Amino acid sequence: MKKKRLTKALLTIGVSLSVLAAGCSGSPSTQSGGESAKGSESNAGGEAKAQAGGTVTFALEHEVVSLDPAFSYDFSTGPVVNQITEPLMRFEKGKSVVPNLAEKVDNPDPKTYVYTIRQGVTFSDGTPMTVDDVIFSLERTRDPKTASYVGWMFSNVDKIEKAGDWTVKVTLKEPDANWQYAMATSAGHVISKAYYEAHKANFGKPDGGTMGTGPFKYVSWQTGSELVLEKNPNYWNKEGGPYLDKIVYKVIPEGMTRITGLKTGQINMALNLPLDLQEVVAKMDNVKISRSDSFLSDFIAFNTQRKPFNDVKVRQAISHALDRQKIVTELIKDAGIAGKTVPIPPALWTFEKDKWEKAYSEIPDYAFDTDKAKQLLSESSVPTGFNGKILTDSDSFRMNTALALQAAVKPLGINLEIEKVTGEELNTRAWGGARDYDIVVQNWSSDFPDPAGNMVPLFLSANTADGGSNFANYKNPEVDKLLDEQNRLTDPAKRTELMIQAEKLIANDAPWIVVSHQKNFLAMSKNVEGYDIDPLYFWEGFMKDVKLTQ
Incomplete structure (x- = not known):
């Protein structure tokens, strides 16, 4: 995926x-x-000329969801929208953040970011981009009524103000380690305010389109x-x-x-x-x-707020029943690696690598063990098994994963029906606050070159709301506390310690099975x-x- x-x-x-x-x-x-x-050799007459x-x-x-950057948050929509509209900042080769529509950013204190907006930028219709366009765009994505898929990135924002003819000031409620990345995603994209107001009813749709600076x-x-x-x-x-x-x-x-x-x-x-x-x-x-390498995880998420998946022993039993390594060996081969329970692959150990590597080796692996799976289920609320459904789409890796899971739990007395929907419906139901499924097979990639880019959106309980990406409906107050606390810090070592504590709690709770990390x-x-x-790549205007x- x-x-x-x-x-x-x-x-x-x-x-x-x-x-x-x-x-x-x-x-x-x-x-x-x-x-x-x-056969990628040069032409016989020398190097080819551009x-x-x-x-x-x-x-x-898949079909594009919308041309509205507020809803550009998947692997088909991003490569289109990012060519039309642009962010204030941008990612440089998937690592550092550098200026884009903002020519510079100042961070005078941990809660204040001042963006100096680049002058002389025009929208594709030739009209100038102004600070008003920037503020309008950010506020619109931030507004809960918009229900933007990236609106969660503004959850720690107190206010957005015009600080001068060419400056925008963002004040946070508290220090936020990941705000530095947000304005390089579609959360920081700028659209023409005038164009939006003239096409409000159909903005982002085929008959309305969009207007950007890209x-x-x-x-x-x-x-x-x-x-x-x-x-x-x-x-x-x-x-x-x-x-x-x-x-x-x-x-x-x-x-x-x-x-x-x-x-x-x-x-x-x-x-x-x-x-x-x-x-x-x-x-x-x-x-x-x-x-x-990627920040991508192919995963199975249990709806932890729905019986019997609210029982940790049921989730742990199913985790032990599935042979993830077999799936990787037969399907992924050298195009990726097997996962564990928490989606923090080696590519995301972007700081404090030794600590992350040690922690990763220590978290529960839920290795394939049918006897252990049967024992855990016998100790659960449904010792003789139950019926349920797996939601996924027609992507053959996800479908094969669903089939493997279906077969793996059959000996436990668990009968899982596979509900196949379109990719669009899978996204809609996975992102919907109702979480209308027992188990979902999907994929996810961190928005940032930072482990918190997976942990916060996927496991913070606030992100179980509509438009949130907590696919497992996972709620653990202790995890919330650790993730919130690390987000207020800027010291990588201290942040790592707190995230590793959260990682261990999440792994013990087993809300996910991470099948693999594909390249x-x-x-x-x-x-x-x-x-x-x-x-x-999914945030870049690479075309x-x-x-x-x-």
Whole structure:
């Protein structure tokens, strides 16, 4: 966020698809970085040369939720919206935070951030961006009535003020270690206030679109089919791109169809393809791949507020019943690693690494042990088993995970029905405050290069509300206290100590089974250059740097 064997994949890979618009064409280029696919050598006459212009066709796994950045919070919506609207700050190669629409930020005390807004920036219609646009955008996303998916990032904000013609002052209720990252996400995106007010009824929808300062502008959107962006001629940042004339996003849920499009050249870019097909892509002569470690976790979450999943021994029993390593060995192979119970993979040990590594080795592993699973269930409120449902979508890795879980608990007397829904419905129900499911199979990636980027949104009880991302409906006052306290600190060592305490409590409570941590994967035609994937690609306006080669 993956799948079946490869036996028939190569037989169908050469079939062309009339449903896809023709993509860019050109000679293969030298790869700029990442892991190369077969045949990524330079042209015989020397290194390929980049050219301005052209169209790239980009495959999306799911339909875009909205063009409104307040609702840009998934792996299909982000790569579109981030090209149109931009944040005050931005992530540099998935690590540090650097200025963007704000030319600088001052932090005179732990609760105050003063953003100096960049002058001379215009929206794609040529109208100037002002401080009023910035404040309007932040306040709108912050407003609970908006029910923004990233509204939780403003929960510690006391007030947002205009401090000068080109300055915005954000005052926090208390110090917040993660606020430094928030303005580099879609929570910090700026839209045109005038455009929003003129299109309030349909803003973010196909007939309303959106208006931002990004390198590309919105043109059209045929839901379920394609979404088109064109180069923004008024883009403020004159360093480098945008180079492309147009980006055509194709909604293609079926993995094999995306692979076939790459083979025929009708698709030029595709993110996070099905695991079993990544090996096929790596052997294509006309395609190169870029991989990176990720902050991603594939997980199973129990609804801890619904019987019998409110019983910790039931959750622990199921955790022991599932052979996670078998899933990783058979499906993920070298494209990721097995998880544990808390989604803090090695890639997220971005500070105090030794402490995180030691703690990770000490937390309960819930290793595959059928006898232990049976013992725990016998000690639970449902010793002879029960019936329940697993909610997931048609993604084959998630479906295979659901099937593996269904089979694993059968010997315990637990009968789990699989409820398959669309990716859009899965997101809607997972984010909805009602949490209308027993068990959900989903994935999640930290918004920040910080362990708190997983722990706070996923396990703080306040995030069980509508729009919150506490998928397990998990509520532990002691965990809340530790997570709140670490968030008020800036000392990495002290924050780490508190988060590790919370991590151990969460692991003992077993609200999640973390199945795996997959690597990020980007497939590109060999004449597409300019970008290599990193852990936070979903917040980046990376198409600005993408170019074609001759």
